[in-house]
Structure formats: C-alpha cells, structure tokens
Amino acid sequence: xxxxxxxxxxxxxxxxxxxxxxxxxxxxxxxxxxxxxxxxxxxxxxxxxxxxxxxxxxxxxxxxxxxxxxxxxxxxxxxxxxxxxxxxxxxxxxxxxxxxxxxxxxxxxxxxxxxxxxxxxxxxxxxxxxxxxxxxxxxxxxxxxxxxxxxxxxxxxxxxxxxxxxxxx
Numbered sequence: 001x002x003x004x005x006x007x008x009x010x011x012x013x014x015x016x017x018x019x020x021x022x023x024x025x026x027x028x029x030x031x032x033x034x035x036x037x038x039x040x041x042x043x044x045x046x047x048x049x050x051x052x053x054x055x056x057x058x059x060x061x062x063x064x065x066x067x068x069x070x071x072x073x074x075x076x077x078x079x080x081x082x083x084x085x086x087x088x089x090x091x092x093x094x095x096x097x098x099x100x101x102x103x104x105x106x107x108x109x110x111x112x113x114x115x116x117x118x119x120x121x122x123x124x125x126x127x128x129x130x131x132x133x134x135x136x137x138x139x140x141x142x143x144x145x146x147x148x149x150x151x152x153x154x155x156x157x158x159x160x161x162x163x164x165x166x167x168x169x
Contacts, residue, residue, distance in 0.1 A: 006116050010094055017093075017131035020105035021086060039064060040134035043071055044082050050075035070136040071115050082134050089138035093131060096121060099145045106152050142169045 042064035045056050050072050074084035097118050104114040121127065130137040143166030151161035 002111075005118075006097065009097055009115075009118050009122050012119075013097075013127065013131070015106050016122065016127060016157055017086075017090060021132040027146065036134070038080070042068075043085055043134055043136060046071035047074045047081035047085060051081075065167055067136050070139050070167065085134050085136070086132040089130070089132055089136075092139040092142035093127060096145050099142075099149045103145075103149050103152055136169050140166065143169055 042060065046060055046064060046068070049057055049060060050068075070085060070088055071081075073088050074081060075145065077084035077087060087144055100118050100121055101114055104117050109117070126137065130141075143162055146162040147159055147166060150156070150162055
C-alpha cells in the first residue's frame with residue numbers, strides 16, 4: 001500500500017507539471033499560462049554556455065548567472081536546454097517526497113498524515129508554478145527541504161553540505 005501511495009503521488013506530480021512544461025502553447029489556457037519569461041531564457045542560455053556555446057555569453061547576467069548548479073546539471077542531458085532544466089526540476093521535486101516523509105516520520109506523525117503532507121506538497125503553489133517552467137526554484141525547494149531534514153536529524157555536516165550546494169541554485 002505504501003508503494004502505491006508513492007507511485008500515485010509521483011504520477012500526480014508529473015501530471016500537474018504537464019500543462020506548463022516548456023511553456024508550450026495551450027490553446028484557450030495560454031492566457032492563464034503566459035509567455036516564457038526572460039529569466040527562463042537566461043537559464044536556457046546558461047545551460048547552452050555550459051555545453052560550450054559561448055556565442056551569447058555577453059547576454060548572461062546576474063542574478064541568473066549566480067545560480068549555476070541547475071544549468072550545469074542540465075548541460076549534461078541530451079535534450080534541448082529548457083527540457084533538460086525541467087527534467088532536473090522534476091527529479092528534484094520527486095526527491096522532495098521521501099524527504100518530506102522522513103521529516104514527518106521524525107516528528108512521529110501517523111502514516112495517514114505523512115501521506116497527507118506529501119499530497120499537500122504535490123498540490124501546492126510552488127509545484128503548480130515552478131515544476132517544469134524552466135526556473136530553478138524547484139531544485140532550490142529540494143535543497144531547502146534537504147537542509148531542514150538534516151537539521152531535524154541533527155546531521156550538521158550534511159546540513160552544511162546541502163546548504164552550500166543550495167547556494168549554487
């Protein structure tokens with residue numbers, strides 16, 4: 001039963017990310033989604049920069065260029081820059097689920113409340129807004145959850161490691 005809950009949560013997370021995945025046109029819903037913002041274009045160019053395309057390096061600017069981790073990771077994937085960034089984002093959000101579970105177990109919540117906590121995360125604003133839109137906030141959420149988890153577990157060296165990596169996002 002526990003495995004089924006996890007699988008259903010992951011499926012819901014993925015399904016909720018589809019409408020805004022890669023800022024594609026959605027017909028009548030396009031007015032609600034909007035157009036791809038400048039931030040996202042910067043992360044795409046930053047990913048291409050890490051792939052060796054230095055032709056647009058002069059347009060890379062802060063604060064986007066101070067957040068190298070996600071574009072660096074995305075540069076290793078064989079897809080378009082935006083798709084690669086979004087796949088990293090989705091992986092990070094999926095990895096948040098066991099961290100949330102671990103925190104709630106540490107606080108001795110009953111199983112039904114652990115599942116409810118994960119459901120609330122899957123249906124939360126950050127997931128709706130940032131899941132697969134090319135921003136790096138999903139990975140930042142992962143590092144925030146991971147850092148809090150390590151504090152709760154009193155694993156301070158791991159906390160500092162996660163915190164430092166999170167600063168690159």
